[in-house]
Structures are given as C-alpha cells and as structure tokens.
C-alpha cells in the first residue's frame with residue numbers, strides 16, 4: 001500500500017512539473033499582476049534568506065538559532081537574473097556541490113533532458129511541508145518543459161560519474177547537489193499545479209543532478225535545441241522563423257521552404273547552421289532563409 005502511494009505521488013509530482021510546460025511564451029495573456037507578485041515573492045524570499053542557514057551536517061536549510069551565517073551572506077548562494085514573459089525575476093541557487101569536475105559534458109542547457117532526484121517544499125510552510133515532500137528514484141525531465149526555476153537552476157550543475165554495475169541499479173557519484181529557491185513566477189505562477197495548489201507559492205527544491213543528455217536536439221535536424229534561438233534571448237521556445245506556430249526547435253522545416261532543415265546542409269558536414277549560400281544575406285544560414293532551398 002505504501003509503495004503504491006509512493007508511486008502515485010511520484011507520478012503526481014512528475015505531472016506537476018511537466019504540466020507547467022504548457023506555460024509557454026505562446027500562451028494566453030492574463031490580467032494578473034505578475035510584476036507585483038514578483039516583488040512580493042522576492043521580499044519574502046530575501047527575508048527567508050536572512051533568517052535561515054544551510055546546515056551542512058544534515059544538508060538542509062534550517063532557521064537561524066544562534067550565530068550561523070544566513071543564506072543571504074553564504075558564498076555558496078548565487079543569484080540568477082531570469083526574465084520570463086517580460087518580467088524580471090531572481091532565482092537563488094545554493095551550490096553544495098557543483099558536480100563531478102571530470103565530467104566532460106559540462107553544464108546542461110535550458111533545453112536538455114536531466115536525470116535528477118529532488119524534494120520540493122513551499123517557502124511559506126517550511127515547518128510542515130509533508131504535503132509537498134517527495135524524495136523518489138532518479139527521474140528524467142526535459143528542462144524546456146518544466147517550471148522555469150528548474151530550467152534555469154539546473155544549468156549551474158554538472159552531472160556525476162556513472163558507477164552502475166553490470167546488472168545492478170543505475171547509480172551516479174559526485175553529481176551536482178544543491179537547492180533551488182524560486183519565486184512563484186518561475187514555479188507554478190498564478191495558475192498553480194494540476195490540483196490547483198501551489199498558486200503564487202515560492203518554492204524550494206533540494207536537487208541532485210546525476211546525468212543529462214548533452215546538446216538535446218528535439219527535432220533531430222542537426223541543430224541542437226538550445227541553438228535554435230535566432231532572436232538570441234536564451235529561450236528557443238519563442239522562435240518561429242516561418243510563423244507556422246511550431247517553434248524552430250521542434251520544426252523539421254524551420255524556414256518553411258519545404259526543404260527539411262536537415263537537408264539544407266550545403267557542405268554536407270551534418271550541421272545546417274554553418275551553411276551560408278545567399279550572397280544577398282551572407283549571415284543568415286540557409287535553413288533559416290526561405291530564399292535558399294538546398
């Protein structure tokens with residue numbers, strides 16, 4: 001029974017994280033005051049960072065009781081500036097361990113798939129958070145299709161060393177480990193999770209990154225998803241060169257000239273991004289240029 005409950009919880013939380021993928025830049029506009037909420041959230045997060053510290057003996061955030069160093073002054077805490085739907089947010093990332101320094105892959109991009117373990121809490125209810133508490137088996141997520149605090153937060157960590165035996169469970173050592181502290185605007189916003197909870201809630205996730213897929217190419221056209229970002233704003237979800245409603249990173253024919261991107265590779269090196277055949281437009285790659293069909 002307990003196992004069944006755990007399993008359903010796991011599915012529930014997985015759905016939570018994925019469901020927010022619908023929260024994309026092409027989504028409908030609402031009248032909610034996102035800027036105002038961002039200010040409210042950042043105030044409460046900063047207050048939280050002043051009143052809590054990271055207890056390294058139990059790898060957990062705890063209220064300050066004596067002279068511990070507050071998170072706000074802890075050098076392991078970094079602040080990321082993240083803009084989503086034209087609102088500026090601050091995402092706080094506590095780096096307990098960056099990851100295995102010998103891993104060649106480096107850091108995942110906001111478009112990669114990651115193998116993670118996590119535990120989520122609501123900032124306002126750190127003392128009685130059982131309802132959101134979950135620590136399950138490592139699970140794969142696509143960073144482009146989860147809450148944005150995850151998408152950006154995981155880019156600060158590296159994976160671990162695969163220590164799996166031949167027939168044993170999949171295990172990793174020394175993967176990235178830390179905490180993501182995010183305003184509601186980078187979590188479930190004013191929409192909430194599937195069950196309607198977590199509306200306007202700032203969230204804390206204890207995370208561990210085991211592995212990720214490097215240079216994820218969702219449409220398999222030879223251009224990694226994170227590079228399918230012609231407007232250069234760091235978000236490939238809002239780029240649709242041919243205006244057909246399908247963003248480039250999942251569009252087989254990005255410029256809509258009926259030649260698949262994969263085939264617009266004049267020099268045949270497998271990379272359509274380095275072919276520039278149009279003398280009138282020498283900086284625009286062929287696969288984004290409907291005037292060139294090759």
Ligand SMILES: [Ca+2]
Nearest residue numbers: 217219221223
């Ligand atoms: Ca691609």
Ligand SMILES: [Ca+2]
Nearest residue numbers: 229233235236
């Ligand atoms: Ca973009």
Ligand SMILES: [Ca+2]
Nearest residue numbers: 242244246251
């Ligand atoms: Ca398109």
Ligand SMILES: [Ca+2]
Nearest residue numbers: 253255257259
């Ligand atoms: Ca094309």
